[in-house]
Amino acid sequence: MRAAILTFDGFNELDSFIASALINRVTRPGWSAAITCPTPVVTSMNGVRVERQQPLSFAAEADIVLVGSGVKTRDVVGDAAILEQLRLDPGRQLIGAQCSGALILSALGLLDGVPACTDTVTKPWAVEAGITVLEQPFHAVGNVATAGGCLASHYLAGWAIARGAGRAEAEAILHYVAPVGEKDAYLARAMAAIGPYLGAPAASAA
Amino acid sequence: MRAAILTFDGFNELDSFIASALINRVTRPGWSAAITCPTPVVTSMNGVRVERQQPLSFAAEADIVLVGSGVKTRDVVGDAAILEQLRLDPGRQLIGAQCSGALILSALGLLDGVPACTDTVTKPWAVEAGITVLEQPFHAVGNVATAGGCLASHYLAGWAIARGAGRAEAEAILHYVAPVGEKDAYLARAMAAIGPYLGAPAASAA
Numbered sequence: 001m002r003a004a005i006l007t008f009d010g011f012n013e014l015d016s017f018i019a020s021a022l023i024n025r026v027t028r029p030g031w032s033a034a035i036t037c038p039t040p041v042v043t044s045m046n047g048v049r050v051e052r053q054q055p056l057s058f059a060a061e062a063d064i065v066l067v068g069s070g071v072k073t074r075d076v077v078g079d080a081a082i083l084e085q086l087r088l089d090p091g092r093q094l095i096g097a098q099c100s101g102a103l104i105l106s107a108l109g110l111l112d113g114v115p116a117c118t119d120t121v122t123k124p125w126a127v128e129a130g131i132t133v134l135e136q137p138f139h140a141v142g143n144v145a146t147a148g149g150c151l152a153s154h155y156l157a158g159w160a161i162a163r164g165a166g167r168a169e170a171e172a173i174l175h176y177v178a179p180v181g182e183k184d185a186y187l188a189r190a191m192a193a194i195g196p197y198l199g200a201p202a203a204s205a206a
Numbered sequence: 207m208r209a210a211i212l213t214f215d216g217f218n219e220l221d222s223f224i225a226s227a228l229i230n231r232v233t234r235p236g237w238s239a240a241i242t243c244p245t246p247v248v249t250s251m252n253g254v255r256v257e258r259q260q261p262l263s264f265a266a267e268a269d270i271v272l273v274g275s276g277v278k279t280r281d282v283v284g285d286a287a288i289l290e291q292l293r294l295d296p297g298r299q300l301i302g303a304q305c306s307g308a309l310i311l312s313a314l315g316l317l318d319g320v321p322a323c324t325d326t327v328t329k330p331w332a333v334e335a336g337i338t339v340l341e342q343p344f345h346a347v348g349n350v351a352t353a354g355g356c357l358a359s360h361y362l363a364g365w366a367i368a369r370g371a372g373r374a375e376a377e378a379i380l381h382y383v384a385p386v387g388e389k390d391a392y393l394a395r396a397m398a399a400i401g402p403y404l405g406a407p408a409a410s411a412a
Contacts, residue, residue: 013223014224014227014383017219020219020252021219021220024251024252033252041257046227046230046239048223048257050255050256050257051255051256118386136386137386137387138385148386149383149384149386149387151357152388154357176356177355177357179355179357179361180326180341180354182355186357
């Protein structure tokens with residue numbers, strides 16, 4: 001499965017890179033995650049310039065689309081040219097958003113009637129956008145997931161891996177990246193966060 | 207305080223970007239973290255091309271130097287031209303290494319008589335290099351710290367922030383980046399990991 005990690009100018013490095021690094025640890029044939037951007041180079045909220053690995057049109061082809069967060073997400077939401085390219089289909093794709101990425105899913109109509117997680121800074125804007133904000137790190141309804149708090153990125157990636165490659169693969173990767181000496185506790189907490197949302201086995205047969 | 211996040215070809219995105227993103231959340235005047243590399247562009251273990259923010263010579267000037275990890279760290283350890291530029295001074299700098307970064311600190315003679323943390327893949331090489339490897343996520347002796355397991359990066363960054371800007375600043379940043387709904391538990395675990403190593407108050411007066 002190919003994953004698009006949507007990354008815009010002003011992006012939060014934690015959100016895009018935790019997700020991409022974890023998904024890229026899936027060694028099954030055909031699995032890869034790509035930093036996916038509207039421009040050839042994007043600049044992070046801390047001035048780090050990163051070359052895109054895929055153009056934004058890749059979002060429509062990918063099997064997994066995770067929307068990163070950043071300090072300019074509200075600009076993205078107001079950019080019709082960008083939204084136009086994000087032809088996402090929750091019937092066919094696993095779709096997730098980290099922190100302010102929820103605003104983009106909302107603008108695309110993907111959170112209608114679906115409560116969502118986001119970060120504490122984004123929360124007022126999410127409420128303003130009509131999103132029902134949950135006080136928890138992760139939530140999913142079917143193929144649409146949201147996570148709140150930068151380090152909850154590993155829950156979002158874990159969910160996508162579990163849904164696409166099975167729970168055992170997700171557990172192995174989460175265990176590997178966890179701090180030494182705390183791996184079992186880290187994994188248990190992660191699976192407690194995402195486990196309740198792994199019910200649909202459809203995409204797990206790969 | 208200025209932080210150099212040493213980042214080499216083949217780098218692990220988690221290790222460099224969790225550290226840099228957290229340190230860049232310190233809003234005190236003069237604080238910043240920079241992706242610091244031997245070449246103008248470095249390519250991650252997953253093919254992400256990133257422009258450096260500082261050249262390697264910045265490592266000698268920085269107040270904090272954190273060595274990232276990656277799949278080519280042993281090549282770096284064998285590169286005399288790179289090691290030559292890493293004129294680190296634990297008497298003046300806070301120095302840390304994430305995962306395989308411990309091999310670089312060892313090559314620089316900074317782990318003589320100092321046990322260290324690293325990841326499970328690096329451990330055999332670390333033992334071969336004469337490092338006493340600990341089964342814990344974080345350890346520090348004076349101004350030299352090591353962390354093991356990708357997500358332990360937030361402990362390493364938290365330690366550097368606490369040592370340089372005080373414990374309250376580190377706690378505020380770790381709390382902010384933690385998953386929503388788990389912030390207190392996350393912070394408590396992080397401070398349990400790094401708290402025992404925050405004894406030296408000298409650098410906390412800033």
